Amino acid sequence: GAVVSQHPSWVICKSGTSVKIECRSLDFQATTMFWYRQFPKQSLMLMATSNEGSKATYEQGVEKDKFLINHASLTLSTLTVTSAHPEDSSFYICSARDPSGLVETQYFGPGTRLLVL
Amino acid sequence: DAKTTQPPSMDCAEGRAANLPCNHSTISGNEYVYWYRQIHSQGPQYIIHGLKNNETNEMASLIITEDRKSSTLILPHATLRDTAVYYCIVVADFGNEKLTFGTGTRLTIIP
Numbered sequence: 001g002a003v004v005s006q007h008p009s010w011v012i013c014k015s016g017t018s019v020k021i022e023c024r025s026l027d028f029q030a031t032t033m034f035w036y037r038q039f040p041k042q043s044l045m046l047m048a049t050s051n052e053g054s055k056a057t058y059e060q061g062v063e064k065d066k067f068l069i070n071h072a073s074l075t076l077s078t079l080t081v082t083s084a085h086p087e088d089s090s091f092y093i094c095s096a097r098d099p100s101g102l103v104e105t106q107y108f109g110p111g112t113r114l115l116v117l
Numbered sequence: 118d119a120k121t122t123q124p125p126s127m128d129c130a131e132g133r134a135a136n137l138p139c140n141h142s143t144i145s146g147n148e149y150v151y152w153y154r155q156i157h158s159q160g161p162q163y164i165i166h167g168l169k170n171n172e173t174n175e176m177a178s179l180i181i182t183e184d185r186k187s188s189t190l191i192l193p194h195a196t197l198r199d200t201a202v203y204y205c206i207v208v209a210d211f212g213n214e215k216l217t218f219g220t221g222t223r224l225t226i227i228p
Contacts, residue, residue, distance in 0.1 A: 004160075005137055034215075043219060043221065044155075045218075046216070092156070095161075105151065105166065108153075108160035108161045108163075113158070
């Protein structure tokens with residue numbers, strides 16, 4: 001299947017700093033990417049839908065000014081956690097749909113584990 | 118507003134077939150049943166999907182009841198690497214594209 005990568009795989013930062021997470025589709029172009037967050041022992045929760053060349057669509061309860069999403073190209077979306085706090089510590093996962101693929105599905109990245117001290 | 122119901126956990130002996138049930142009694146005619154799994158600390162992995170007919174691929178088989186109100190994912194010969202949380206998701210016509218993950222079934226393969 002299609003490959004989606006994330007960078008970094010894990011990051012530790014101080015409270016108040018900003019952290020950028022990259023999501024790349026390696027072998028296909030993705031007009032739409034998705035960002036999820038997963039707290040320990042919980043399921044994935046969709047945070048936002050990232051559309052290439054336009055503003056992201058955020059789910060209810062997700063602060064758009066805190067979680068900045070940029071989808072500047074068909075293979076790259078970035079999520080920036082601004083002024084991170086310990087409660088933002090979580091597992092962040094992106095996904096992308098391959099519109100040209102034989103299988104209608106989303107492919108997920110390996111995730112980025114964020115720890116805010 | 119969970120669209121699917123799955124048992125929270127299951128055990129299966131290594132080498133045996135693992136049968137994971139999912140209820141989706143309110144499924145609409147244009148909604149597909151998708152299965153993903155998430156191995157610890159990794160992103161979810163697509164397994165299989167179907168609409169009405171049973172499906173099989175190199176990973177698993179999907180059996181959907183005639184009324185489409187439930188389905189079963191079958192891993193024919195479970196290995197230790199199949200230990201994961203398995204999610205059954207109902208999604209309409211992938212043009213909608215939002216995937217809503219429930220709590221899934223934690224499958225443990227016993228040596």
